[in-house]
Amino acid sequence: VKGSNGDPELAASFLARRDEAAFRALYRKHTPALLGLATRLASGRAAEAEEIVQEAWVRAAERLEAFRWRSSLRTWLSGFVVNVWRERSRSALRETASAAAVEPGDSAPFASVERIDLERAVAGLPNGFRAAVVLHDVEGFTHEEIAELLGIDPGTSRSQLARARRNLRASLSSNDAAMRRTS
Amino acid sequence: MNADDQDWTAGEGAQLKALRVEKAPSEALEDSVINEIARRGLVARARPATWARTLAALTAAAALFGGGLLLGSRSGRAAGAPDLPRYLLLLEGVDTSTVEEEAQRVAEYRAWAHREARAGRLVSGEKLEPQALTLGAERPQAAGGEAVRGFFIIVAKSDAEALSIAGGCPQLRHGGRIVVRKIAPT
Numbered sequence: 001v002k003g004s005n006g007d008p009e010l011a012a013s014f015l016a017r018r019d020e021a022a023f024r025a026l027y028r029k030h031t032p033a034l035l036g037l038a039t040r041l042a043s044g045r046a047a048e049a050e051e052i053v054q055e056a057w058v059r060a061a062e063r064l065e066a067f068r069w070r071s072s073l074r075t076w077l078s079g080f081v082v083n084v085w086r087e088r089s090r091s092a093l094r095e096t097a098s099a100a101a102v103e104p105g106d107s108a109p110f111a112s113v114e115r116i117d118l119e120r121a122v123a124g125l126p127n128g129f130r131a132a133v134v135l136h137d138v139e140g141f142t143h144e145e146i147a148e149l150l151g152i153d154p155g156t157s158r159s160q161l162a163r164a165r166r167n168l169r170a171s172l173s174s175n176d177a178a179m180r181r182t183s
Numbered sequence: 184m185n186a187d188d189q190d191w192t193a194g195e196g197a198q199l200k201a202l203r204v205e206k207a208p209s210e211a212l213e214d215s216v217i218n219e220i221a222r223r224g225l226v227a228r229a230r231p232a233t234w235a236r237t238l239a240a241l242t243a244a245a246a247l248f249g250g251g252l253l254l255g256s257r258s259g260r261a262a263g264a265p266d267l268p269r270y271l272l273l274l275e276g277v278d279t280s281t282v283e284e285e286a287q288r289v290a291e292y293r294a295w296a297h298r299e300a301r302a303g304r305l306v307s308g309e310k311l312e313p314q315a316l317t318l319g320a321e322r323p324q325a326a327g328g329e330a331v332r333g334f335f336i337i338v339a340k341s342d343a344e345a346l347s348i349a350g351g352c353p354q355l356r357h358g359g360r361i362v363v364r365k366i367a368p369t
Contacts, residue, residue, distance in 0.1 A: 017227060018225065023220070024213070024217070027213060027217075031208045031213075032207055032208065035206040040204075050212050053212065054212060054215055054216050061220040061226070115198070122202065137191070137199040138199055165190075
């Protein structure tokens, strides 16, 4: 198919004959990105990330027949990763709610922050905020895509991201302040 | 405060985007995923009855050829080519003199076997013990059988393709010989 990335053909081949080779091809193509996403969501815990990705693939294999290609396969697969991770993080909503109650006042830009500090700050965000930042700012999904992935309204995704960003800025600012105090 | 108040600067946005990474999964994860969806009947495994036998063969071959086979097809025939002719590659006569040479050889065979298995051309392989046990009438150069150190079974569309596949085996680079025999259809 002209312009195809090969996913529809591989998926069709898998579905028609439950072809193992076609499934392996899809798996090998998409797993590195899915594992990157899962690792970021799981705050760097590699074993947990692999468990999430495994469950995501099992669900995808079960439901591929119903996939209508309105989004890319990668986006659709990412949805399973996010939702498996959310199910495993049962305290996600409660954690986000309590964090949101403490509105940080410092919102200075962090333009020169070190990558490792930024990674730590993202990993340390409450689950709901981390999901918002990782999906939108790191992975590059649109609010509409995130809304589809999470089963929420795009407006909710926007407001969640705004709060998540405030939280991240505050986290980085307090790190910075702590560094200044110790130097 | 609305969402716009919290937009990143261009530099901040770029730093966050740079956190996007792809991570190589462990080899065990792929097997684990395939096994799980096979258990649920979501994928058809080629010739499951030969699984145990072939796995045993591949494990044995790993001793000589470095384990790379374990990553490839585990079916009785190479995946995706169930009806192609099979060929036996007899690997004859390469001796290594040092541990370093052996390690280097293992790495080379592993890479080759891994590549062929992934391409669906390799069925199995075995290492053979150096001593041959013989029955029947004596014949000249009877000891020649002991020169066979191992074998691979591959699938190929033609004799020419079988020779081409065999030609990539590291055996030849090390001064060894490969005898290619087409397996008669049964």
